[in-house]
Amino acid sequence: MTFKSRHLICFTVALMTVFSGFSASAAETFKIGSYPANPPWEFKNEAGDFQGFEVDIVTEIASRLGADVDISGLDFRALFVATASGRADAVISSLTITDERLESQSFTQPYFSGALGFGAKEDSGIESLDDLHGKKVGSIATTFSEGWLKDREDELGYASYGSYDSTANLLTDLRNGRIDVAVNEILGLRYAFTQPQLSNLKVVIEVPTGDKFAIMMPKDSENLGAFNDTLSAMKTDGTMATIYEKWFGVVPAADSLTLTPLPIPTLAN
DSSP: OOHHHHHHHHHHHHHHHHHHHHHHHHHTEEEEEEOSEETTTEEEOTTSOEESHHHHHHHHHHHHTTOEEEEEEOOHHHHHHHHHTTSOSEEEEEEEOOHHHHTTEEEOOOOEEEEEEEEEETTSOOOSGGGGTTOEEEEETTSHHHHHHHHTHHHHOOSEEEEESOHHHHHHHHHTTSOSEEEEEHHHHHHHTTSGGGTTEEEEEEEEEEEEEEEEEETTOTTHHHHHHHHHHHHHTTHHHHHHHHHHSSOOOTTSTTTOOOOOOOOOO
16 A cells, blocks of 8 residues: 555544544534523523522433533524424423324423412412403413413303413513413413512412423434433432422322333323
């Protein structure tokens, strides 16, 4: 073999190594979509960095898989487009697993069982679902709470329904009296009502729903199994309990979804 041939081979091998290194580096960052105004699940702090219960979960998963996370803020409805199009490796935002969503998306095992909160002014006199009759109610577009309300429109007898693109707009209208009741995931509402500007609002009704929150991913994502296995490990070794207590101030129940390893959800038969 001539010197020139050996030199060409060495150069080619080196070039392939460089490019394969770039590919490996790119694969070590998971692109995560998140609705940025959903505390304590996920939100931006004063420095503009994401934090929250689900942010800690997905960051821990990535760390155990030897990867970083790049979290982007998206409108809630855009989360579904991001995974369906493959622009995001995963999305977080207290997302409920449903059969309809499982038709076009995949989910990890759940880690939280939700409840709906109904927020109103402290002097509203609203104390039960019967009191929603004739009231103006609102929720976030495409969320579980919106579907729950629309499915029960005749039963509840509310006067009108408003669909909002953000929690901030929903609660602004509640505070200003443009709607009587705001319906959303209960922990998010309770967290919001601790803010000084919303101190005259409170959760007046709680409805356990059994909806299950999980990480949503592109349909049959190649990362789904690894994410799910890592979640199971985190539930078993106490990491999930630590994250839960950090954000919610209490220890999760031993038989809760937060601590129970589960398989990847599939469409109901």
